[in-house]
Amino acid sequence: MIILFGAAGSGKSLQGQRLSENHGWEWLSVGQLLRNRHDPELEAIMLKGELVPDDLVVRMMHDAAEEALADGKPNVVLDGYPRDEWQANWIVENGDVEKIQGAIILRVSHDELWRRLQERGREDDTRESIEKRWNLFEQTIYSMSETLKTAGVQIVEVDGEGTVDEVTERIEKVLMDWSIINTQTEKIE
Numbered sequence: 001m002i003i004l005f006g007a008a009g010s011g012k013s014l015q016g017q018r019l020s021e022n023h024g025w026e027w028l029s030v031g032q033l034l035r036n037r038h039d040p041e042l043e044a045i046m047l048k049g050e051l052v053p054d055d056l057v058v059r060m061m062h063d064a065a066e067e068a069l070a071d072g073k074p075n076v077v078l079d080g081y082p083r084d085e086w087q088a089n090w091i092v093e094n095g096d097v098e099k100i101q102g103a104i105i106l107r108v109s110h111d112e113l114w115r116r117l118q119e120r121g122r123e124d125d126t127r128e129s130i131e132k133r134w135n136l137f138e139q140t141i142y143s144m145s146e147t148l149k150t151a152g153v154q155i156v157e158v159d160g161e162g163t164v165d166e167v168t169e170r171i172e173k174v175l176m177d178w179s180i181i182n183t184q185t186e187k188i189e
Contacts, residue, residue, distance in 0.1 A: 001065060001076045001099050002180070003148075004171075005141060006106035008133040009113035009120070010160045011167060015106065016079040018168050023181060026068035029079035033060055049129025051083060051136065058082075058090045065096070075101075075180070084140045088147040097151045102178050104171055105141065106160030110134065154178065 002019070006012040013029055020027035034042050034052060045052050061081045068076050078100075082088040091097050108116075113134070117125045145155050158170045175181045 001078055001096075002101055002175070003078045003081070003103035003153075004106065005080075005103060005137075005144075006160060007108065007113055007137045008125070008130055009117040010106040010108045011116070011164070012079050012106055014164060015167060015171055016077040018164070019077050019171070019175075022168075022172075023075065024073070025075040025077055026065075026071075026073040027077045027079060028061060028064050028068065028081070030057055030061060030081045030083065032079075033064060043124075047124045047126075047129065049124070049126070049132035054084065054086045054090070058087055058094075062094070062096060065099075069099075082144055084136070085143045085147060088144040092147060092151045097148065097153060100148070100153050101180055102154045102156070102174070103145070103148060104174055105145070105155065105157045106167070107157050108160040112161055 002025075004012040004016050013027075013032070016027045016029065019025055031046070034046065034057075042052055051057075061078065065076045065078070082091055091100070114130070117130055149155055156174050158167070158174060160167055172181060176183070
């Protein structure tokens with residue numbers, strides 16, 4: 001499994017989907033899985049920029065990843081998971097960390113993040129909810145990274161600015177360095 005970290009608007013979902021398409025992997029986004037539930041309570045939480053309960057998220061992501069791998073997907077991209085220290089610890093304590101091949105943090109300036117989010121125009125992308133999510137990300141990324149690094153997960157920061165193709169190339173270069181893929185459009189069998 002590969003983790004893609006990034007603040008709201010960093011492009012982690014788009015890049016996760018591209019990796020999925022390019023390599024036949026499963027893309028698992030916390031936000032998308034939660035939106036797909038069409039649960040008014042969860043939608044209200046997300047609209048305010050708050051996080052849904054950790055125990056729901058870890059079970060949902062664990063089960064979805066297990067199902068994808070059992071269905072024969074060669075790999076899984078975890079988009080926006082873990083989201084906090086509790087979830088990172090859960091991954092380590094429950095053995096999921098052993099399946100993680102690496103984590104990539106997409107770094108993007110706040111001005112660029114805000115520009116992208118305005119273009120995206122999603123209902124839960126209010127200025128207040130976005131700033132809450134950015135602050136949560138900045139507060140938690142260091143501790144999550146340290147927890148995962150201590151458990152043996154390699155973590156690299158990648159410049160998330162530029163064209164979509166440029167960012168994909170940077171990510172795939174890291175995956176080649178980690179021997180997860182052979183070339184930028186070929187998966188390792």
